[in-house]
Amino acid sequence: MNEKPRPALFRVRVNLVDSNPEIWRLIEIDADLTLSQVHTALQAVMGWEDRHLHDFEDLDPHTRWKPGQPEPRRWGPAYLVEDDERLIPEEDFTLREVLTQSRPLFYEYDLGDRWLHSIILIETLPKTSTDHSVTVIRGERRCPLEDSGGIDGYEELLHAIADPAHENHHDQVEWVTEMHGNPGHPFDPAIFDKNATNRTLRKLFPRGPRG
Numbered sequence: 001m002n003e004k005p006r007p008a009l010f011r012v013r014v015n016l017v018d019s020n021p022e023i024w025r026l027i028e029i030d031a032d033l034t035l036s037q038v039h040t041a042l043q044a045v046m047g048w049e050d051r052h053l054h055d056f057e058d059l060d061p062h063t064r065w066k067p068g069q070p071e072p073r074r075w076g077p078a079y080l081v082e083d084d085e086r087l088i089p090e091e092d093f094t095l096r097e098v099l100t101q102s103r104p105l106f107y108e109y110d111l112g113d114r115w116l117h118s119i120i121l122i123e124t125l126p127k128t129s130t131d132h133s134v135t136v137i138r139g140e141r142r143c144p145l146e147d148s149g150g151i152d153g154y155e156e157l158l159h160a161i162a163d164p165a166h167e168n169h170h171d172q173v174e175w176v177t178e179m180h181g182n183p184g185h186p187f188d189p190a191i192f193d194k195n196a197t198n199r200t201l202r203k204l205f206p207r208g209p210r211g
Contacts, residue, residue: 007032007127010095014045014107016143017062017116018151021190025139030127033134035075035090035098037205041134042107042117044200047143047192052110053080056090058103061116070103113150115143133205139192145179158189 008031016023025045033041035056043050059065059072075090075098099105105119144154160172180187 005032005096008096009125009127009131010099011122011125011137012099013118013120013122014042015118015120016046016151017106017118019141020155021141023141023143026122026137028125028131028135028137029095030133031096031124032094035093035095036077038095039077039090039107040204041201043109044197044204045134045136045139046117047197048109048115049146051146052112054107054109055080055087055111056098057106057108058098060104060106060118061108073098110146113147113153115150132202132207134201136194136197136201139194139197141190142188142192144189145176145187147179161187 009028010031011026011028014025014027023046027041027045029038029041038056039054040050042048053076055074055076057072057074058070065072074087075093076084076087078089078091081087081089095105099119099121101121104121107117107119109115109117144151145157148154148157157172157176160166160168161176163169166172176187
């Protein structure tokens with residue numbers, strides 16, 4: 001009989017692919033969370049609002065699979081699996097089962113804007129009863145605004161709101177103000193609040209019997 005794996009934390013780096021300056025997080029996450037739970041964690045870790053579809057892949061979507069490589073796999077929520085037989089239910093697999101140091105994981109959010117995140121395993125740590133399921137250790141820059149058009153669209157948006165002479169400056173500032181929804185704190189793409197993010201994670205993942 002196979003021995004049950006010991007509780008573990010994966011220390012991983014999550015990077016928003018092609019972001020420049022780079023938008024990234026260093027987190028510690030329970031290796032036994034299902035990919036469905038990892039999705040919930042990544043939404044909070046990055047600062048997304050969970051308005052759109054998502055999936056996971058173990059092959060960089062920007063590269064082509066070559067014969068001799070392991071067959072690429074894709075995971076998604078059960079309601080998408082019904083319409084795509086190539087998709088594996090994300091509820092049935094844990095992070096431990098799909099992420100290795102030799103093979104990173106890719107998480108795509110909003111299949112229209114295509115916000116692609118790379119998830120790279122740095123090290124495995126023992127998990128104790130006092131450890132939280134998900135913790136942000138470090139990070140830089142907030143994630144883009146929802147529906148801002150992917151990396152290229154977001155970069156153009158930032159350029160427009162920073163330049164009063166830009167032809168779309170006024171309209172884009174109005175849109176950002178409406179989307180940001182926090183007039184007391186002007187939108188600043190450079191800010192990432194690690195403490196606020198961890199407070200959100202504590203609500204989403206309260207400590208249970210295994211931490």
